[in-house]
Amino acid sequence: MSERVDVEQHRADVAELLAELADRPTEEVSIHREVLGRVLARDVVAPVPLPRFRNSQMDGFAVRAADVASAGPGTPVTLPVAGDVAAAPGEPAALEPGTAVRIMTGAPVPAGADAVVPVEDTDHVTFNGVHDDSVTKVEVLRGRDAGEFVREPGSDVPEGAVVLRAGTVLAPHHVAAAAACGIARLTVRVPVSVAIVSTGSELVAPDGEPGPGQIWDANGPALAAAVRAAGGRVGLRLTVPDEPEIVRMGLERAAALCDVVLTTGGVSQGAYEVVKEALPDVTFRSVAMQPGGPQGLGRVAGKPVLTFPGNPVSAQVSFVVFLRDILRQASSLPPVEPVPAVLDAAVGSPDGKRQLLRGRWVADAGAGARVAVVGGPGSHLVASMAAADVLIDVPAATTTLSDGAEVTVWPL
Numbered sequence: 001m002s003e004r005v006d007v008e009q010h011r012a013d014v015a016e017l018l019a020e021l022a023d024r025p026t027e028e029v030s031i032h033r034e035v036l037g038r039v040l041a042r043d044v045v046a047p048v049p050l051p052r053f054r055n056s057q058m059d060g061f062a063v064r065a066a067d068v069a070s071a072g073p074g075t076p077v078t079l080p081v082a083g084d085v086a087a088a089p090g091e092p093a094a095l096e097p098g099t100a101v102r103i104m105t106g107a108p109v110p111a112g113a114d115a116v117v118p119v120e121d122t123d124h125v126t127f128n129g130v131h132d133d134s135v136t137k138v139e140v141l142r143g144r145d146a147g148e149f150v151r152e153p154g155s156d157v158p159e160g161a162v163v164l165r166a167g168t169v170l171a172p173h174h175v176a177a178a179a180a181c182g183i184a185r186l187t188v189r190v191p192v193s194v195a196i197v198s199t200g201s202e203l204v205a206p207d208g209e210p211g212p213g214q215i216w217d218a219n220g221p222a223l224a225a226a227v228r229a230a231g232g233r234v235g236l237r238l239t240v241p242d243e244p245e246i247v248r249m250g251l252e253r254a255a256a257l258c259d260v261v262l263t264t265g266g267v268s269q270g271a272y273e274v275v276k277e278a279l280p281d282v283t284f285r286s287v288a289m290q291p292g293g294p295q296g297l298g299r300v301a302g303k304p305v306l307t308f309p310g311n312p313v314s315a316q317v318s319f320v321v322f323l324r325d326i327l328r329q330a331s332s333l334p335p336v337e338p339v340p341a342v343l344d345a346a347v348g349s350p351d352g353k354r355q356l357l358r359g360r361w362v363a364d365a366g367a368g369a370r371v372a373v374v375g376g377p378g379s380h381l382v383a384s385m386a387a388a389d390v391l392i393d394v395p396a397a398t399t400t401l402s403d404g405a406e407v408t409v410w411p412l
């Protein structure tokens with residue numbers, strides 16, 4: 001290793017290398033296509049008030065509240081029925097004082113009417129799906145105040161108000177609001193395209209059959225999932241053997257296709273450290289942390305490259321500590337903030353290395369809650385990591401932490 005740095009130094013250097021990701025371009029996507037999970041780049045402003053026009057909240061009779069004010073048990077008010085308004089195109093005639101019109105939910109409320117009496121509160125009880133133009137009168141059994149069951153224009157959102165904020169991760173209910181406003185296209189961030197290159201002659205795809213000495217590639221799928229969860233896009237995924245020329249070719253292809261290149265493996269002190277060989281211009285260093293000690297950063301064919309260690313826990317922890325928030329920020333997603341927690345049992349830690357132990361919430365998750373260590377510190381313990389909710393951050397100079405000690409944890 002050419003140099004030894006602390007975690008904050010490496011984080012700062014990675015942030016500087018990836019500063020070019022800060023200003024992501026935007027694109028327009030149709031709400032009829034895949035918008036779920038995309039991040040809105042601009043506020044969406046209501047081009048019209050919602051509801052667009054005064055309409056009825058109930059099936060019933062549109063009236064003037066003053067005309068039915070005296071209606072009550074034993075004192076019904078009888079009104080002639082002047083017509084029928086459905087939720088259909090068109091504008092109804094104005095209501096004459098002293099009359100009612102049958103009205104359906106969502107239908108425009110005639111001018112002159114200021115309340116809707118639900119059909120249940122009349123002698124009709126229900127319209128029962130019957131379209132009956134011959135209704136000529138109604139007995140109103142209960143008075144209504146002006147405004148009751150009338151949905152006013154703009155009562156959901158006024159014209160010009162923000163309906164969806166920039167940074168919203170689009171979900172079905174956001175699509176509903178955009179569609180209801182007549183907005184069919186949304187401006188979203190173009191996700192950062194990340195190439196993930198797993199190195200190692202021992203690797204077989206998870207749906208392949210490993211021979212003697214072979215293992216399934218955990219890092220490729222894990223980092224791809226991590227990239228997507230942080231708002232990025234996986235532009236290329238490669239698994240390359242420990243042959244420097246092939247690694248180099250793979251990295252150049254990755255750089256040509258993607259904004260950022262990530263590699264795993266081939267960066268420690270072994271006889272086949274192919275990433276180091278393939279990237280002579282990259283800075284390889286030892287970061288004083290465990291897992292995730294061996295790291296590299298630099299450029300390949302003009303694109304930023306980060307080289308993570310091959311141990312699967314190390315690769316995932318490296319992503320969380322060095323890349324997750326940068327990708328999230330590039331997608332307008334908020335950072336995942338570390339939170340304070342209380343240790344559930346004493347732990348020891350080697351001097352001089354910041355430890356990121358796998359931890360699990362003991363009771364309720366969140367600031368100040370108790371957290372327990374899951375599994376050991378070994379960087380190959382993928383199943384223990386799968387059982388974890390957080391990384392417990394043990395400072396480099398700390399060698400023991402007692403039961404009840406206050407720690408900082410990074411949510412996974």
Ligand SMILES: Nc1nc2c(c(=O)[nH]1)N[C@H]1C(S)=C(S)[C@@H](COP(=O)(O)OP(=O)(O)OC[C@H]3O[C@@H](n4cnc5c(N)ncnc54)[C@H](O)[C@@H]3O)O[C@H]1N2
Binds near residue numbers: 199218265268312
């Ligand atoms: N003599 C030394 N040996 C090691 C040191 C050291 O300082 N001196 N550092 C150790 C640390 S810490 C780590 S972390 C690893 C990093 O090794 P590499 O990044 O070079 O990774 P590999 O040797 O290629 O693989 C390590 C380990 O992980 C497995 N692996 C690799 N890729 C994958 C993958 N895609 N999916 C699942 N598992 C993977 C690989 O088979 C090895 O078991 O070096 C230590 N050694």
Ligand code: MOO
Binds near residue numbers: 289309379
């Ligand atoms: O630093 Mo390594 O990443 O301990 O396994």
